[in-house]
Amino acid sequence: MLLEFEQPIVELENKLANMKALAQDSEVDITDAIKTLEEKIVSLKKETFQNLTRWQRVQLSRHPDRPYTLDYIYEITDDFVELHGDRTVKDDKAMVGGFGSVDGQTYMFIGQQKGRNTKQRQERNFGMANPEGYRKALRLMKMAEKFNKPIVTFIDTPGAFPGLEAEERGQGEAIARNLKEMFMLKVPVICIIIGEGASGGALGIAIGDKVLMLENTWYSVISPESCSSILWRSWDYKEQAAEALKLTATDMLENKLIDGIIPEPLGGAHTDLKKIAAEVKKQILKSTKELAKKSVEKRIDERIDKFSKMGVTQ
Template sequence: MLLDFEQPIAALEGKLLEMQKLADESGVDVNEAVAALQAKIKALKKETYANLTRWQRVQLSRHPDRPYTLDYIEGMTSTFVELHGDRTVGDDKAMVGGFGELDGQTVMFVGQQKGHNTKQRQYRNFGMPNPEGYRKALRLMKLAEKFNVPVVTLIDTPGAFPGLEAEERGQGEAIARNLKEMFMLKVPVICVIIGEGASGGALGIAIGDRVLMLENTWYSVISPESCSSILWRSWDYKEQAAEALRLTAIDMHRAGLVDGIVKEPLGGAHTAPEQMISTLKTTLLKTLKELNTIPAEDRISQRIDKFSAMGVVVE
């Protein structure tokens, strides 16, 4: 799938393929022309992706070929045992989690899971968890605390499921309880936004010692489309809404709302999934090593202080 701003790059790559095919068929030496065109493509890519608008980054975060939570977990771990159910209602397929071995260290992974095709997306409810999903996530995090295992959450959701049945089962309470309990977890907690980070649906598993964002992701109280529909009664102003929301990784880091940005391959995570997974694994191992040196009580105090310092309160 090509996004609008990627069309000029795709056109040049098409010409490159034609040139290489012509050279193979005719036997003409076109190495210099190929090298020049490759250099031009590389330069255009760097210029394009270095100057993306906020809306374009939102589009990249939703690219259907981006790695999802289970792709990262399976790519980073040598062993992964998925755990199911909240022990109250059922097993929410939009929220996944379990123990994984990360270079010999056991880690509890929790995250929202989207699908790679229509059938999977329906099965995973498009990555929108119900209350039982958040309760499952909390159950797994408390289990990790019991066995002194660090927690890594991978966030990628357009929001918690907004259906009537979700509200009847206590969607708001489930998310609020997660926020409270995650502040007090005695084990290291790392939260990574790997795609969309929308509203309380994302925040429900995003309270941690370190909150990181991949380069082409977004994190906000509302999506650009929903913001546009509220302010202008139309989705046509989603680009203006994205600019006003300042929802990119760069914006969040400047505002002090996240602790770091994980670099993506040129063109986005979907262009080189294995490279992206390897980069995130290296970042997690480095961060876990740092957090493991901090006593539990100090980590909890720093976690509370970090989030308490966000925003402004006027009485």
């Protein structure tokens, strides 16, 4: 998938590929021209991705090749064991979780999972969890607490599933209970937004000691399209809505709603899974080390204080 703002870059990359092919097929030395074009491509990439609009970052967060929760888990863990079911209704495929080791330390990993193709997207419900998904997540958090293992959550959802059956099974109650219980977890909790962070569907697994966002992600009470449809009765104003919502990682950090930003490879996380996974792993280990120095009581108090201060103005 090619995003509109990437078109000039792709055109230059195609031109570079043609020049390299020409260099192989002929005896003409165009090494200098190739080098100049390569430098121009790097320069254009830096200029483009450093000056993305908020809507463009939303588009990038939804890139179909972008790494999802299981991509990160399998890349950074040695022996991930997925656990299933909420012990009440069923196993929600939109929410995944289980134990995995990172450099000898066992973690409980939990996150929303999207699909790569039509069949997978239907199976994963496009990353929109039902109440049983949030109840499964809470069950796994409580299990991690029982065995004194840190928790890492990966947030990537357009929202909790808004269907009638979800409401009938208590969608609001399930998310609200997660919020309440996560504040009181005795183990370190690290939350990372890896794609879309929309509404209560994201917040339901995002109450943590450390809340981090990847560089090209968004976090907001509502998506730009939905905001546009409510305010202007049309999706045509989604770009203006994105600007007004101030939903990027930079905006969130400036408003003290998150604790840090994880830089992505030039061009986005989908361009280099190993590089972005290594950066995520580094941040997880760093945060774990910092949080391990604090007592359980201090971690819980600071967690509650952090979220209590959000939105308060003098």
